[in-house]
Amino acid sequence: MVVEATYDRSTQDVGNILLMEHVNVFVPEQQTAINFYISALGLTRDPYMMVGQDNMWANAGKQQFHLPTRGQQVLRGHIGMEMQDMDALKARLEAAKPLLKGTQYGYTIEVDEVAVTGPWGNKFRCSQGATDGNEMPVAIRYVEFTVPIGTAPGIARFYNEIIQAPSSVIDEAAGNVAHVRMGLSQELRFRETSAELAPYDGHHIAVYLTNFSGPHAFLKERGLITEETNPYQYRFQDIIDLDTGEKLFEIEHEVRSATHPMFQRPLINRNTAQSLQNYQFGRDAIVL
Numbered sequence: 091m092v093v094e095a096t097y098d099r100s101t102q103d104v105g106n107i108l109l110m111e112h113v114n115v116f117v118p119e120q121q122t123a124i125n126f127y128i129s130a131l132g133l134t135r136d137p138y139m140m141v142g143q144d145n146m147w148a149n150a151g152k153q154q155f156h157l158p159t160r161g162q163q164v165l166r167g168h169i170g171m172e173m174q175d176m177d178a179l180k181a182r183l184e185a186a187k188p189l190l191k192g193t194q195y196g197y198t199i200e201v202d203e204v205a206v207t208g209p210w211g212n213k214f215r216c217s218q219g220a221t222d223g224n225e226m227p228v229a230i231r232y233v234e235f236t237v238p239i240g241t242a243p244g245i246a247r248f249y250n251e252i253i254q255a256p257s258s259v260i261d262e263a264a265g266n267v268a269h270v271r272m273g274l275s276q277e278l279r280f281r282e283t284s285a286e287l288a289p290y291d292g293h294h295i296a297v298y299l300t301n302f303s304g305p306h307a308f309l310k311e312r313g314l315i316t317e318e319t320n321p322y323q324y325r326f327q328d329i330i331d332l333d334t335g336e337k338l339f340e341i342e343h344e345v346r347s348a349t350h351p352m353f354q355r356p357l358i359n360r361n362t363a364q365s366l367q368n369y370q371f372g373r374d375a376i377v378l
């Protein structure tokens with residue numbers, strides 16, 4: 091019996107990046123960071139790691155923000171977030187206004203998204219989270235960087251051939267965007283712009299790779315490894331043109347193997363629907 095193919099199996103291929111786990115931006119002081127990431131966005135402070143005033147990890151589903159109290163970093167682009175309940179998010183954003191007065195904080199409600207600017211200028215776009223599959227209703231779904239005109243094809247090629255993450259360039263109305271597939275449903279995006287780009291200030295992303303040594307061998311041969319952290323982690327930050335070696339964009343990648351002790355570490359996420367007025371016993375955590 092011949093069974094007709096009815097599915098495009100390639101749509102389920104994950105590629106080499108298993109997960110983008112965190113985005114790391116320095117913050118100048120923690121109280122304002124708590125007001126924004128915990129009170130306004132509704133994320134959950136990691137109760138186990140970095141519990142002092144010198145650093146805070148804020149859980150967003152299976153992802154995190156790492157927020158060392160060490161200065162001020164602003165991601166050149168924006169972070170795509172999914173939220174458990176958009177109406178509740180809007181209420182929290184409004185309630186946080188007095189807490190974040192005098193900072194760059196603000197937000198704009200759009201049709202299906204809310205655009206949020208953090209207290210030091212980081213930008214977020216929030217939309218309704220998934221409630222099915224094995225994804226959390228809260229997530230860092232993508233990170234989008236703005237890059238110079240003409241660099242998107244070379245960036246996509248670098249991720250395809252060196253990182254081995256499925257990548258393609260889509261010609262969108264506003265210009266070329268390189269899309270890099272990560273994990274089950276995450277993306278890195280590199281959007282070309284003619285606008286002037288801010289200098290790179292050292293913020294970073296952390297990713298887990300299946301083939302950990304392959305990209306390392308290429309990057310090491312070209313002197314692009316910036317840190318040999320430990321057996322499970324290295325860093326690089328230059329994305330290069332594979333023909334010319336020219337730097338196309340700079341973003342530090344904290345690269346981890348799937349054998350890293352923290353891979354798929356369970357992260358605590360609170361159910362933001364809980365309140366004194368509407369408390370439901372046993373529903374404190376978001377669980378899948």
Ligand SMILES: [Fe+2]
Binds near residue numbers: 114156294295
């Ligand atoms: Fe990190």
